[in-house]
Amino acid sequence: MYAQMVKSEATTEDPEKLAAFQARIDAGEKIEPKEWMPEGYRKTLIRQIGQHAHSEIVGQLPEGNWITRAPTLERKAILLAKVQDEAGHGLYLYCAAETLGVSRDELTEALLSGKMKYSSIFNYPTLNWADIGAVGWLVDGAAIMNQVPLQRTSFGPYSRAMIRICKEESFHQRQGYDIMMKMAQGSPEQKAMAQDALNRFWYPSLMMFGPSDKDSVHSAQSMAWKIKINTNDELRQKFVDQTVPQAEYLGLTIPDPELSWNEEKGGYDFSEPDWSEFFEVIKGNGPCNAERMEARQKAWDEGAWFREGLMAHAAKRAARKIAAE
Amino acid sequence: METVVKLDLALFEGLCRLGDSTLVLGHRVSEWCGHAPVLEEDIALANVALDLIGQTQLWLGLAGEVEGRGRDADALAFRRDVWEFRNLLLVERPNGDFGQTLMRQFLFDAWHQPMLKALEGSNDARIAEIAAKAGREVAYHLERSADLVIRLGDGSEESHKRMQTALDTLWPYTGEMMASDATDCALAEAGVMPAPDSIRPQWEALVGEVLGEATLKAPESAYMHKGGKQGTHSEHLGHMLATMQWLQRAYPDAKW
Ligand SMILES: [Fe+2]
Numbered sequence: 001m002y003a004q005m006v007k008s009e010a011t012t013e014d015p016e017k018l019a020a021f022q023a024r025i026d027a028g029e030k031i032e033p034k035e036w037m038p039e040g041y042r043k044t045l046i047r048q049i050g051q052h053a054h055s056e057i058v059g060q061l062p063e064g065n066w067i068t069r070a071p072t073l074e075r076k077a078i079l080l081a082k083v084q085d086e087a088g089h090g091l092y093l094y095c096a097a098e099t100l101g102v103s104r105d106e107l108t109e110a111l112l113s114g115k116m117k118y119s120s121i122f123n124y125p126t127l128n129w130a131d132i133g134a135v136g137w138l139v140d141g142a143a144i145m146n147q148v149p150l151q152r153t154s155f156g157p158y159s160r161a162m163i164r165i166c167k168e169e170s171f172h173q174r175q176g177y178d179i180m181m182k183m184a185q186g187s188p189e190q191k192a193m194a195q196d197a198l199n200r201f202w203y204p205s206l207m208m209f210g211p212s213d214k215d216s217v218h219s220a221q222s223m224a225w226k227i228k229i230n231t232n233d234e235l236r237q238k239f240v241d242q243t244v245p246q247a248e249y250l251g252l253t254i255p256d257p258e259l260s261w262n263e264e265k266g267g268y269d270f271s272e273p274d275w276s277e278f279f280e281v282i283k284g285n286g287p288c289n290a291e292r293m294e295a296r297q298k299a300w301d302e303g304a305w306f307r308e309g310l311m312a313h314a315a316k317r318a319a320r321k322i323a324a325e
Numbered sequence: 326m327e328t329v330v331k332l333d334l335a336l337f338e339g340l341c342r343l344g345d346s347t348l349v350l351g352h353r354v355s356e357w358c359g360h361a362p363v364l365e366e367d368i369a370l371a372n373v374a375l376d377l378i379g380q381t382q383l384w385l386g387l388a389g390e391v392e393g394r395g396r397d398a399d400a401l402a403f404r405r406d407v408w409e410f411r412n413l414l415l416v417e418r419p420n421g422d423f424g425q426t427l428m429r430q431f432l433f434d435a436w437h438q439p440m441l442k443a444l445e446g447s448n449d450a451r452i453a454e455i456a457a458k459a460g461r462e463v464a465y466h467l468e469r470s471a472d473l474v475i476r477l478g479d480g481s482e483e484s485h486k487r488m489q490t491a492l493d494t495l496w497p498y499t500g501e502m503m504a505s506d507a508t509d510c511a512l513a514e515a516g517v518m519p520a521p522d523s524i525r526p527q528w529e530a531l532v533g534e535v536l537g538e539a540t541l542k543a544p545e546s547a548y549m550h551k552g553g554k555q556g557t558h559s560e561h562l563g564h565m566l567a568t569m570q571w572l573q574r575a576y577p578d579a580k581w
């Protein structure tokens with residue numbers, strides 16, 4: 001997911017307080033920033049929301065790669081609007097994280113130093129125009145799977161950010177599927193682009209949910225705290241079940257010879273992605289890790305004078321105001 | 326009969342000048358996507374680019390209609406070559422640093438806003454209508470770009486230096502906005518579009534005020550480049566079009 005493999009923090013607080021806290025969560029209450037919370041809850045949330053925010057920001061890059069090459073004015077406008085939404089999502093999430101006592105600059109520095117991660121999916125390249133369709137359809141589709149249940153997460157600001165984000169996500173997925181439809185029904189070259197995009201994005205999309213966590217203690221804690229709602233496998237299964245018929249409708253082939261309907265479980269059986277590839281991507285060895293971080297670092301470094309200039313102006317203005325009083 | 330044909334031709338030219346300028350600037354601004362110095366700027370730039378692309382659809386859509394040869398806005402945007410583009414030279418200037426991007430935007434907005442205001446008075450209702458819609462968007466662009474030029478001009482030593490350099494570099498491309506040729510004269514005489522030099526007093530007042538507050542100085546040199554409106558461009562435009570038009574050119578029969 002946008003927040004993959006988030007480790008939960010052990011908590012060593014007063015058991016009575018912890019029990020009362022857990023009771024509130026179990027009762028479906030929202031936890032607000034000023035209220036007491038276990039340190040582990042706070043730290044895990046910072047990690048998860050921060051990673052999610054970074055993913056929205058880095059996620060602008062693979063799609064931004066095609067804004068200047070969008071084939072029509074309409075497509076260019078739709079893609080711009082979509083990428084703009086993602087930047088907005090980043091902003092909501094950084095704001096949610098700030099309520100936990102960490103600033104956006106601190107989070108950005110943690111991203112740039114490699115201390116914090118972003119979703120593995122954005123380390124894959126967008127190579128043809130159908131990739132923009134595939135990203136909307138599959139990547140936003142997978143994100144929605146995770147974000148819809150997170151609207152019910154226990155931390156108030158996170159939940160509210162998710163509600164706003166989910167409102168926009170369905171448009172993202174629709175525009176992606178619409179591009180795929182045009183491509184899949186288009187010329188032989190377009191059809192080939194669509195199939196190529198699906199071939200390359202299928203397994204990385206399945207990886208978005210993270211490796212199986214049915215035995216993970218971190219996940220169990222996060223689920224008890226309701227900052228994780230479903231297991232990775234549940235969400236992955238749901239995603240496959242939703243996506244296979246959509247691919248069939250497009251006339252495209254999912255690149256998995258093992259894919260078959262399992263009547264008994266009422267879902268598809270499918271091949272696992274190559275998890276060794278996933279761990280390499282997480283480590284920094286994906287096809288675009290270096291470019292993505294370079295782009296973010298460059299934006300940050302080259303923007304320094306701009307940010308400092310604005311601060312200098314604000315300081316001058318404040319000084320003038322005092323002098324005038 | 327002769328003059329009617331000529332006016333139609335001038336009208337097509339005039340609409341391409343508007344639509345190509347918004348298209349080319351929208352494209353330039355969109356190149357920033359994901360690379361701006363702060364998240365708020367990523368969002369604001371995408372917003373400006375979106376508005377400009379939307380305005381392009383309207384101006385070039387109308388241009389195609391006026392031309393009457395079955396070309397729509399996409400055909401005009403993606404299937405014309407460099408010499409057929411009628412945008413101002415200012416908007417095809419490369420992005421440079423963020424200061425240059427902002428200064429280019431401000432110098433353009435300071436013309437664009439009064440230009441649209443005047444276009445609202447066009448005796449062609451279609452033009453007046455587009456101008457009114459675009460004008461609401463551009464009022465916001467101008468507010469934002471002017472504000473940032475002031476804050477960065479009167480900011481740190483470095484931001485001041487960068488903004489002054491941007492101004493010096495871009496200044497010689499501003500004259501074209503207010504210079505008339507035969508097409509402009511024909512359109513102004515017919516009451517369809519304002520004479521370019523009629524925008525000058527407002528542009529100068531606005532730019533003077535903002536630069537003053539920003540503690541920036543306009544260069545003394547009066548030399549001004551021109552040619553964009555007539556189709557003589559810098560080398561930069563060809564590269565932009567190579568990127569922008571590539572899919573449409575490579576797969577001419579495809580529907581997207
Ligand atoms: Fe998003």
Ligand SMILES: [Fe+2]
Pocket residue numbers: 086140143169172
């Ligand atoms: Fe999205």
